[in-house]
Amino acid sequence: xxxxxxxxxxxxxxxxxxxxxxxxxxxxxxxxxxxxxxxxxxxxxxxxxxxxxxxxxxxxxxxxxxxxxxxxxxxxxxxxxxxxxxxxxxxxxxxxxxxxxxxxxxxxxxxxxxxxxxxxxxxxxxxxxxxxxxxxxxxxxxxxxxxxxxxxxxxxxxxxxxxxxxxxxxxxxxxxxxxxxxxxxxxxxxxxxxxxxxxxxxxxxxxxxxxxxxxxxxxxxxxxxxxxxxxxxxxxxxxxxxxxxxxxxxxxxxxxxxxxxxxxxxxxxxxxxxxxxxxxxxxxxxxxxxxxxxxxxxxxxxxxxxxxxxxxxxxxxxxxxxxxxxxxxxxxxxxxxxxxxxxxxxxxxxxxxxxxxxxxxxxxxxxxxxxxxxxxxxxxxxxxxxxxxxxxxxxxxxxxxxxxxxxxxxxxxxxxxxxxxxxxxxxxxxxxxxxxxxxxxxxxxxxxxxxxxxxxxxxxxxxxxxxx
Ligand SMILES: Cc1cc2nc3c(=O)[nH]c(=O)nc-3n(C[C@H](O)[C@H](O)[C@H](O)COP(=O)(O)OP(=O)(O)OC[C@H]3O[C@@H](n4cnc5c(N)ncnc54)[C@H](O)[C@@H]3O)c2cc1C
Numbered sequence: 001x002x003x004x005x006x007x008x009x010x011x012x013x014x015x016x017x018x019x020x021x022x023x024x025x026x027x028x029x030x031x032x033x034x035x036x037x038x039x040x041x042x043x044x045x046x047x048x049x050x051x052x053x054x055x056x057x058x059x060x061x062x063x064x065x066x067x068x069x070x071x072x073x074x075x076x077x078x079x080x081x082x083x084x085x086x087x088x089x090x091x092x093x094x095x096x097x098x099x100x101x102x103x104x105x106x107x108x109x110x111x112x113x114x115x116x117x118x119x120x121x122x123x124x125x126x127x128x129x130x131x132x133x134x135x136x137x138x139x140x141x142x143x144x145x146x147x148x149x150x151x152x153x154x155x156x157x158x159x160x161x162x163x164x165x166x167x168x169x170x171x172x173x174x175x176x177x178x179x180x181x182x183x184x185x186x187x188x189x190x191x192x193x194x195x196x197x198x199x200x201x202x203x204x205x206x207x208x209x210x211x212x213x214x215x216x217x218x219x220x221x222x223x224x225x226x227x228x229x230x231x232x233x234x235x236x237x238x239x240x241x242x243x244x245x246x247x248x249x250x251x252x253x254x255x256x257x258x259x260x261x262x263x264x265x266x267x268x269x270x271x272x273x274x275x276x277x278x279x280x281x282x283x284x285x286x287x288x289x290x291x292x293x294x295x296x297x298x299x300x301x302x303x304x305x306x307x308x309x310x311x312x313x314x315x316x317x318x319x320x321x322x323x324x325x326x327x328x329x330x331x332x333x334x335x336x337x338x339x340x341x342x343x344x345x346x347x348x349x350x351x352x353x354x355x356x357x358x359x360x361x362x363x364x365x366x367x368x369x370x371x372x373x374x375x376x377x378x379x380x381x382x383x384x385x386x387x388x389x390x391x392x393x394x395x396x397x398x399x400x401x402x403x404x405x406x407x408x409x410x411x412x413x414x415x416x417x418x419x420x421x422x423x424x425x426x427x428x429x430x431x432x433x434x435x436x437x438x439x440x441x442x443x444x445x446x447x448x449x450x451x452x453x454x455x456x457x458x459x460x461x462x463x464x465x466x467x468x
Contacts, residue, residue, distance in 0.1 A: 114145025
């Protein structure tokens with residue numbers, strides 16, 4: 001179906017890109033054969049690391065004519081196999097396009113290339129007293145281009161929203177090689193269909209994002225974090241809903257169970273605070289006046305104790321706050337260390353239904369006999385459900401995981417939720433797309449893909465279920 005990368009293709013690529021940026025050595029290709037999904041791998045035939053939009057334009061024009069699949073890749077920190085080249089072909093790495101081009105303090109905008117690591121954007125704008133709120137837990141490793149392609153969220157989404165709320169302008173290369181410019185340093189813009197919003201979350205299947213303009217806001221001057229311990233996971237989940245019902249909107253409300261904290265302690269090789277509790281909420285409050293944030297802190301504390309919190313740690317200085325967040329940031333890696341073979345789902349439910357969701361997941365754990373550990377952004381109703389294989393037999397694991405995933409999705413959908421809140425459909429959830437959104441919507445999705453990429457060369461094997 002697709003053409004292979006032969007000598008003629010390699011000649012074209014070495015003429016277009018710097019010699020060091022065309023990789024064919026199998027040892028170097030390995031890094032580009034996977035993202036952070038355990039057990040999903042496919043080798044590219046060649047990797048190119050672009051440095052300009054014009055290289056990308058010429059590459060796409062050539063690949064489109066030759067029918068060679070191209071898989072865009074940011075930092076490879078995705079959790080749905082989006083950057084894995086399922087059909088081989090060319091991996092187009094954006095890692096070398098990593099410049100912050102401008103911080104415009106008059107318009108409160110930043111212009112960046114797609115390969116900039118998200119945490120670097122935070123650092124750069126915070127030095128200027130400005131704030132880019134989206135904060136995926138992977139922010140020290142993932143790229144802003146990947147964040148846009150996945151519409152990344154993060155703990156602060158409850159108050160500040162996800163990546164799509166901050167993108168005002170994009171430059172992108174279409175699968176044909178044409179370059180388009182969308183939006184600009186504009187806070188408002190309703191000129192025609194909103195293609196920026198269509199490209200956000202399109203998982204590298206419609207266009208390659210090559211330049212980004214992001215909206216910034218003033219940096220909140222005061223933050224207070226609370227680590228709240230509960231003797232029972234249900235009480236923690238109910239508290240998260242109760243805080244929101246009380247019309248308090250913290251910057252984050254994160255949820256963790258004791259099993260994840262213990263895994264984090266082993267991984268970090270240190271004791272973490274309040275580790276005897278069964279479940280925790282990690283709550284961040286922010287604002288501009290100390291007394292306002294302290295008043296919020298008292299209200300949140302009251303709700304927590306009304307819902308049977310057993311202990312609360314309060315942190316209002318950076319080092320103590322970092323200590324409270326250390327476990328939460330390490331949890332994905334810590335669970336991977338506990339069980340190198342594991343399976344993570346990323347469902348989202350209306351936030352008031354979180355405790356119903358967690359209760360049903362407990363039943364699944366008993367039914368299938370695998371440890372199932374939940375953590376996530378309970379303030380947004382977004383729960384990461386981790387099934388651990390540990391030393392259970394391989395064949396049973398392979399046969400059981402699809403059933404567990406399907407049941408997790410059924411529970412979320414029955415509660416009015418969806419199958420992924422921020423990690424994307426990618427390669428790992430595509431067979432469930434139709435169940436999630438229905439056949440008519442999938443048909444529309446296919447129509448959009450066809451319009452952008454009639455030859456289906458850009459990141460094939462993602463989002464869409466295989467045709468029956
Ligand atoms: C420990 C850990 C914690 C995480 N925490 C969070 C979290 O809190 N919130 C969250 O939302 N996610 C989280 N993630 C998932 C992941 O980090 C995000 O999905 C992130 O946006 C991926 O960025 P990346 O640069 O690594 O993208 P990659 O993995 O390289 O690619 C992801 C997708 O984007 C496409 N893509 C990449 N760059 C471009 C481009 N320039 N143009 C077009 N398409 C492109 C790829 O083709 C692929 O489909 C976490 C992952 C890990 C490992």
